[in-house]
Amino acid sequence: MASADNIYPEFKRMLPRSSREEQLGQRGHVFWLYGLSGSGKSTLAIALERQLHQQGLHCQLLDGDNIRSGLNADLGFSDEDRKENIRRIAEVAKLFAHAGVVTLTAFICPKKELRSMAREIIGKDDFTDVYVKASYETCQARDPKGLYQKVNAGQVKHFTGKDSGFEEPASPDVLIDTETLSLEASINQLLPLVLTKVKES
Structure with missing residues (x-):
């Protein structure tokens, strides 16, 4: 591992963020979607990304399974x-x-300390946490990836909501209850907030 004594960050000499945002005509921001597997995080993030793209905004979606198949392929599911x-x-x-x-990110992110760490790294002014809420029973009934079936068969360990706990947020920036809201209604609730934060005034 490299010694911190031999690392010389070049941030001050790089093109400033303001120049990039001015060129794009938008503000960078992270919308951190999280919730149980099957709660609708990825579905909501994908639909939101398309809506923003249609409005000419430059987006990047970081999805849990995609990241774990590449950048974080070396990681398991221990704490x-x-x-x-x-x-x-x-x-x-x-x-x-x-x-x-x-x-836009879509991760289970089950612990409050993990979400606090993400907010601290990204910076509170650039971070909006979006809790995509659905009960374990509802997610199990949906089971879009067949994971809950594998869990019930004992084929998956450290599964969030069963073997590994999920800590609900006390006061998320945004709460999207997918048990009561359709995808269209969820987008209608979230999109105006996103546009307020990212569109240049």
Whole structure:
């Protein structure tokens, strides 16, 4: 591992964030969607990304399964690995935000300390947490990836909501209840807030 004594960051000499945002005509921001597997995080993020793209905004979607198949393919699901997973993706999301890109993430992110860490890394002014809420029973009934069936068969360990806990947020920036809201209604609730934060005035 490289010694910190031999690292010389070049941030001050790089093109400033303001220049990138001015060129794009938007503000970089991270919208951190989280919730149980099957709650609708990815579905909502994908639909939101398309809506923003149609309005001419530059977006990047960072999805949990995609990241774990590439950047974080070396990580498992222990508490330590979950923390490193979130740390890495928060650093990546921060880079996108500083490039002026509207960044959407979709991760389970089950612990409050993980979400606090992500907010601290990214910066509170660039971070909006979006809790995509659905009960374990509802997510199990949906089971879009067949994961809950595998869990019930004992084929998946450390599964969030069963073997590994999920800590609900006390006061998220945004709460989208997908048990009561359709995808269209969820988008209608979230999109205006996103546009307020990212569109140049």
